[in-house]
Amino acid sequence: MLFAVFLALFLPCVGMSVVFVVYMCFFCHAATTTRQQQSSNNHQEPMKGINEKGLSSAQLDKLPKVPGQELVLGNDCAVCLDVIDKEQVARIVPGCNHGFHIECADTWLSKHPVCPICRSKLETELFDGTTESNPC
Structure with missing residues (x-):
């Protein structure tokens, strides 16, 4: 049992x-x-966009700079999430006109040839000097 x-x-x-x-x-x-x-x-x-090389320092120097007070689409930097002061110089991405701190834009664009906000690609025509910036 x-x-x-x-x-x-x-x-x-x-x-x-x-x-x-x-x-x-x-x-x-x-x-x-x-x-x-x-x-x-x-x-x-590899993930989409990782193999793309960013802009060179010579190409970055050709991008427009404006004072923070002239930013049209807002004064927030999407890279560092800080406000761009009116007296600070901002970098503008041609085509979409998004603005960023110069240091933030240069750091981002040296790694990625696209706008950090809308992902529009920076075309090589901006840098080769063969076309006018405003053909009209």
Whole structure:
């Protein structure tokens, strides 16, 4: 009788332990496989826009600068999220006319050739000098 009680309590515990170990093995295998797939996807296919090279310092110098009081689309710098004071010099992105602190704009544009707000691409015609800035 003592043996029957022992088996009645022991066998369900062993069975549940086996199920738990099998479940943990599947869980660890799935997590490892997912991490490997994510890692291989990051190395094989770069994200859109990461491989684009930013602007050179000569190209940055050709972009327009205005005092902060002349900003038309607002005086908030979207790069550092600070206000551009009226006496500070701001850099304007041609085409979309978004303005930023010069340091913020130069840091961003040296890495990404797009506006930080609207993502409009800065075209090479702005820098080659072969076309007029206002053809009309």
